[in-house]
Amino acid sequence: MRSVRGMSILAALLVLASALGYREGSLLTREGGAPQHQAVIHKVEDEYGPPYSPWSSSESTSLSSSTPPQARSTADREVEHLQKSDASRKIAYLTFDDGPSSHTPRILDILQRQHVQATFFVIGKERETDKRMYRRIVEEGHVLGNHTYSHDYSRIYRSTEAFQRDVERLNMLLEEQTGVKPDILRFPGGSNNHISWKAGGRRIMASIAREMSKQGIAYFDWNVSSADAAAVTLDKQSIVQAVKQNSAHKDRIIVLMHDMDKKTTTVEALPEIITFLKREGYEFKGLDKEESFRCQFLQPPA
Incomplete structure (x- = not known):
């Protein structure tokens, strides 16, 4: 028991x-x-x-x-902490095409006051004032990108060789003035533009994109348009509204804007755009060749 x-x-x-x-x-x-x-x-x-x-x-x-x-x-x-924190980050890459212009000093002043880094896809200009702007862009910590020397569609899109010559001409000028030889570029009209077909045929963009990639040059398009190219001088609020709408639900954005003499309202809209993006939680960076986020409309065949 x-x-x-x-x-x-x-x-x-x-x-x-x-x-x-x-x-x-x-x-x-x-x-x-x-x-x-x-x-x-x-x-x-x-x-x-x-x-x-x-x-x-x-x-x-x-x-x-x-x-x-x-x-x-x-x-x-x-x-684990870094992976979580990286995924939660929202990053905005502000880009300005076609400069330098009479507005470049104002754009740089705004960026400096707001402590914002940006990328300038410039073209070839030989005036001393423009050369000073190339240097100031680099000195103030921004990124220089190649947007071709001439920005002449009929010339640069005639052939792959013609495009390379135009890009190299601008790179030589920029390296001479700033000590920096850009390894990033933006195609005039974007990588999938159809205007190039008139000069070089339907396959010209794929051919050029493939060659640039082989040479180690990274090209960037955009996923947020400010719409400032929709008119010679679009009204300020339309530009601001376009950025707000086109950036919705995106954690990585490459914003297209233009740095040209006639784009007065783009400069006027810039402080409001930056304020909005900061309020939405974005931090600002310049583009670089190694950046994992790369917006490309055209993926060149291997």
Whole structure:
């Protein structure tokens, strides 16, 4: 009888221990297991591609469900923190095409006051005032990009060789004036423009894009248009509204604006655009060749 009672007590203790162990194991799995969602940054090809999604279980850094939090290395925790913080960042790349112009000093003044970095896709100009603007752009920490020397569609899109010559002519001028030889460019009209067909045929853009890529030159289009090219001088509020609408639901934006003498309202709209984007949580960066976010309308064949 005493033996049976002892066995019953032992069985009860085993059941209790098992239950406690299960609960402890469950708690361990919840705290130390793989997170349900791990943030990662996806390369966005262009604004017409699949919608940006910051969540991907296949690309996340997962942890064993049996690994307690205290067993995770400092490196593991730092990697996870960086991935989450990078995915939550919103970045705006302001870009200005066709300068320098009479408005470049004002644009630079605004950017300096707002502590904002931008990218200037410039063309070739030989006046001393324009050369000073090339230098000031670089001296104030902005990025110089090549937008061809002549910006003459009939000349640059005649052939791949003609385009290369025009790009190199501007690179030589910029390197001479600033010490910087740009390795990024924006095609006049964008990489998928059809105006080029008249000069070089329907395949000219693919041919040029492929050659530029082979030479290690990265080209950038845009996924937010300010619409300031819709008219010679578009009204200020239309420009501001275009940026607001076109940037909606995007975490990485490349904003197209123009730095030209007739684009007075673009300069007037710039402070309001920057204020809006800051309020929406964007930080500002200049484009660079290694940047993972690259908007390209045309993907050249290999």
